[in-house]
Amino acid sequence: MSDPSHKRHIVKAITWRIVGTLDTMLLAWIISGNPLTGLKIGVAEVLTKMLLYYLHERVWFKINISKEGILQESRKRHLAKTVTWRVVGTMDTMLISWLITGNPWIGVQIGVAELLTKMLLYYVHERVWYRYHFGLQKRQNTSDNEQ
Template sequence: MSNISRKRHIAKTFTWRAVGTLDTVLISWIITGNPLTGMKIGLFEVVTKMVLYYLHERLWLRIRLVESQKRHILKTLSWRAIGTLDTIILSWIITGNPLTGLKIGSVEVITKMILYYLHERTWYNINYGLGSRRSKEERT
């Protein structure tokens, strides 16, 4: 595993976290009715999710599944399971209410899967951090 792929995964980690945090803050704010609670949940997730996301990227680098939409869908599902569990636990701890944690996590399952899939497809078409790249026709 080259240093180049690590740079790519770090870049993907930061871009995804920006998208994911904004989504979490907005959902948490809407569900709790409190913008400060939304910000707290979002800020705690910045740390936990960046670590989890980076580890998820490194694990998927080892999985030898042909680059395709199927790979992106499987990656989306595996990441969402990890991410939702993290959101539920953090939301429960911050609000003190397990039902609020479940509500926030339930909404995020839908919004985050859509956003993550779009993020993966976007990064699949970006060459940053790749030593060599197959042609676009070979990737689709």
């Protein structure tokens, strides 16, 4: 029997990617001054970020540190996931932005801007998903098992 959490993590990856791509395109446009550059960076990120996000979800699901007494409260867990995802996501954005623009400084600027916007957006995304049981067999009241 297949694990229903895979479906949940795939749908979460898709919803986050929509939010994240729109944010990246807007930031890249503002920083580069070119809407086409913003579009190119956003489109290039779609596949890399979907794969990286899915892998990030699977790692957090497998390590399940909430059962071990660490980060039992869902808000702390979501904050920790936010930080680890942002590190992975920012590195990916900076590399892609540098490759597309040919300018490492633009990659750094977009990455730094994303640190502010994406951490807030990701935390809100996690809190929204926590309220829904889609793809979960059951959730214990005392821990945040879904992630």
